[in-house]
Amino acid sequence: MTERPLGAQIAHMLADRGVDTVFGVPGVHNIELYRGIEQAGISHVLARHEQGAGFMADGYARATGKPGVAFVITGPGLTNIMTPLGQAYSDNIPVLAISSCLDETLLTKGQLHQMKDQRLAAETVCEWSAEARSADAAYRLFDRAFRQVFLGQTRPKHIQVPVPLLQKPCPPPDDREFARGEARILPDPMNVKTAAHRLQKARRPLLILGGGAAGADPRGVDAPNHLTGFIDTVRPAVFTTYAGRGTVAPDYPLLFGSTLARPDSADIVAEADFVLVVGSRLSEVDLWRPRLGHTVPMIRVDISDMALADPVGAFLNIRADAHSFFEAMRTELGGASFDNDWKPDEIASARARWRAQVDADRPGIVPVCDALRDCLPQDTIIYSDMTQFAYVAKEIWDLAKPGLWHHPFGFGTLGYALPAAIGGKVGAGPGTPVVAIAGDYGFQYTLQELGTAAELGLTLPILLWDNGMLKEIEASMARSQIAPIAVQARNPDFGTLAAAYGIGYACPASLADLSSAVQSALTADGPTLIRMTPALVA
Numbered sequence: 100m101t102e103r104p105l106g107a108q109i110a111h112m113l114a115d116r117g118v119d120t121v122f123g124v125p126g127v128h129n130i131e132l133y134r135g136i137e138q139a140g141i142s143h144v145l146a147r148h149e150q151g152a153g154f155m156a157d158g159y160a161r162a163t164g165k166p167g168v169a170f171v172i173t174g175p176g177l178t179n180i181m182t183p184l185g186q187a188y189s190d191n192i193p194v195l196a197i198s199s200c201l202d203e204t205l206l207t208k209g210q211l212h213q214m215k216d217q218r219l220a221a222e223t224v225c226e227w228s229a230e231a232r233s234a235d236a237a238y239r240l241f242d243r244a245f246r247q248v249f250l251g252q253t254r255p256k257h258i259q260v261p262v263p264l265l266q267k268p269c270p271p272p273d274d275r276e277f278a279r280g281e282a283r284i285l286p287d288p289m290n291v292k293t294a295a296h297r298l299q300k301a302r303r304p305l306l307i308l309g310g311g312a313a314g315a316d317p318r319g320v321d322a323p324n325h326l327t328g329f330i331d332t333v334r335p336a337v338f339t340t341y342a343g344r345g346t347v348a349p350d351y352p353l354l355f356g357s358t359l360a361r362p363d364s365a366d367i368v369a370e371a372d373f374v375l376v377v378g379s380r381l382s383e384v385d386l387w388r389p390r391l392g393h394t395v396p397m398i399r400v401d402i403s404d405m406a407l408a409d410p411v412g413a414f415l416n417i418r419a420d421a422h423s424f425f426e427a428m429r430t431e432l433g434g435a436s437f438d439n440d441w442k443p444d445e446i447a448s449a450r451a452r453w454r455a456q457v458d459a460d461r462p463g464i465v466p467v468c469d470a471l472r473d474c475l476p477q478d479t480i481i482y483s484d485m486t487q488f489a490y491v492a493k494e495i496w497d498l499a500k501p502g503l504w505h506h507p508f509g510f511g512t513l514g515y516a517l518p519a520a521i522g523g524k525v526g527a528g529p530g531t532p533v534v535a536i537a538g539d540y541g542f543q544y545t546l547q548e549l550g551t552a553a554e555l556g557l558t559l560p561i562l563l564w565d566n567g568m569l570k571e572i573e574a575s576m577a578r579s580q581i582a583p584i585a586v587q588a589r590n591p592d593f594g595t596l597a598a599a600y601g602i603g604y605a606c607p608a609s610l611a612d613l614s615s616a617v618q619s620a621l622t623a624d625g626p627t628l629i630r631m632t633p634a635l636v637a
Contacts, residue, residue, distance in 0.1 A: 105234050106131025106265040107138075109197070112238060112272060113168060114139040116245045120525055122146055122155040123170030128199040128212060131265035132170050144525060144555065147547040149176050151518040153183025154545065156194045158482055158522030161505045162533070166193040166248050167522060173199045173262070174212030177221060182512050185224035187255040189509030190342070191310070193248040194255040196221070200230060202261035218259055226254035232261070234269040242272075251282045251402055251420065284402050286419035286427050293415060294375070294398050295431040301373035302440045304335040305393075307359070309385070310342030311378020311401055312421040313501030325425035332432060336371070336441045338364070340385045342508060343378065345498035352443035358494055359385055361453045365392025374398070376413070378421045380406045384508050400424045457494050464491040464564075466610065466636045471562070472496055474614040476621075479503065479532040480523055484516035486538030487571050488564040488631075514544025517561060521548060524557045532558075532621055539565040539590055549600045552626040560620035561628045563593060593630050603627035610635055 103111075109132060113121070122144045125133050136143055146152035149171045156167030171180050177198045187194040200217050201210055214220065222228035226247075231237035237260055244256045298304055312326065326346065330337070336353045339346055344357050358364055365388065368374065374397040381391055391397075396414035400421065401407050407416040417424065458465040468491060475481075477499045483489035483506045498504055505523070507515040520535035527533055542563055552559055573586040597604035603623050605616035613635060620627035 102268050102270050104131050104266055105269050107135030108271050110135035110139045114141055118168050121168045121170055122152040124149050126172035128173040128262050147550050149179035150182055151545050151548040153180040154515055154518035155522030157187050157192050158519030159526040160193050162523035162526035166195050168195045171198045174214050177217055181224050184255045186507050186510040186512050188224050191253045193253040195244055196257045198259045199262050200259040202263050221257040225257045228257040230259050238272040283423050284420045286417050286424050290417045291427045291431050303371050304373040305371035306335040306337045307376045308343040308346045309340040309379020313343050313346045325429055328429050329425045333437050340379050341493045345501035349497035353441050353446055358453045360387045368392035369394050381411050454495050457491055461487050461491050463633045463636045464488055468492045468496055470610040474617050476532050481534050482516045482520040484537040484541040485511055485513050486564055513541035518545050518548045521552050524559050534560045536562045540569050553600045553602050556625050559626040560617055563630045565630050565632050597628040606630040
């Protein structure tokens with residue numbers, strides 16, 4: 100029962116909960132959090148900005164499935180990390196932000212880093228935000244945060260501790276075993292019977308899979324893949340959302356892919372006589388239209404009551420995790436045989452048509468995507484930014500398995516890719532290839548994190564799509580009959596920038612050169628900035 104300052108006790112408690120890495124920026128208010136991390140066996144990654152620390156924690160969480168933890172200071176440290184917390188909230192990513200705070204702000208004015216209500220500010224972008232006013236309260240709050248993550252409540256949390264309390268000696272938490280709980284949410288058997296009955300009568304069953312269907316099975320990596328078994332038995336046509344890519348093998352002949360945003364995909368959906376949506380909110384950024392397009396009753400499966408409450412035309416909502424639902428469905432269906440009217444040729448024709456539309460919408464990017472897909476290992480983890488390159492790729496680039504491509508959906512913040520890829524590489528380890536893809540403008544939001552990547556010596560190809568402007572915004576203005584303005588910004592000399600950070604650099608002149616540069620970057624001793632321009636396919 101070693102008594103230590105609470106900040107040190109928190110570090111040891113985090114280690115006991117499986118935390119091996121913390122991302123952050125130390126400051127005068129949170130230095131007590133740093134007192135115990137080395138002794139606890141936790142590595143610390145020094146970001147160049149709290150925004151970078153938050154995105155690194157996000158990328159780490161996506162690569163490992165464990166909570167990503169970030170340390171920030173009172174006031175501006177917390178406000179700087181709120182953008183990453185908002186992104187994590189939008190994408191259901193388990194990030195835990197731990198900050199210091201002032202113990203009193205009502206009577207004393209003009210304090211360093213003072214805010215009117217720091218806790219409330221964080222709550223606007225977190226599942227919850229709480230202040231610990233005693234050591235016991237801190238321990239209980241951390242246990243609550245970790246337990247909720249293990250139970251599937253993966254949105255970000257924020258815990259703040261007053262500076263004097265961080266400094267106060269206190270005993271550790273008691274040595275009771277931490278109960279992780281069970282993450283499975285089993286479906287109601289009667290709902291499963293109803294879904295199976297409807298499915299058996301269908302001739303054109305359609306399955307839509309979102310990010311909730313792509314998550315790790317709560318029973319572990321060795322659990323049987325009931326989704327694959329369900330698809331092999333039922334043979335439905337399948338759409339995935341962007342976040343659901345990889346849930347179905349790319350060679351499945353009835354896979355429409357992640358093409359729900361194509362306007363005429365609504366016509367395809369309308370042809371279905373049974374629609375099953377699993378693990379998707381069917382949000383604006385999934386569809387880019389008000390309605391899915393179905394004309395028959397739809398069944399939705401999700402763990403989120405909020406998602407199931409959305410008015411999207413479902414006649415039956417089933418609260419369950421995807422893995423448990425598909426397991427129950429396979430049991431209910433037994434040895435039933437299915438024969439439906441979907442034809443591989445019609446799916447292939449639709450995909451070819453949509454690929455041509457994507458190429459016409461944003462010319463010159465499709466061939467670059469194809470070249471990169473061909474030269475990257477199949478297990479490469481990719482982090483992309485808000486850039487035209489990613490917008491094209493997420494529609495035409497099929498993935499071998501889920502969890503390989505991470506993008507700032509929903510909140511849609513710029514500057515995500517580089518720091519998130521750093522966190523992902525730290526979490527995935529040296530044996531897993533990780534790549535960042537950013538546009539020339541968004542890259543400059545967080546380019547200072549090149550220093551972190553270089554400092555850690557990470558083997559990290561950073562693919563920079565440089566079209567010299569905010570091309571997507573220019574196109575949007577033109578469509579709205581607005582004379583394009585404020586869409587061009589002076590870029591640095593990216594080669595000189597790479598040299599300043601002491602990292603590798605390449606500017607390939609052809610697709611063959613691009614493949615060669617990527618291969619070299621995947622074995623380099625540090626990060627490599629690879630500048631891609633539209634001239635690659637000129």
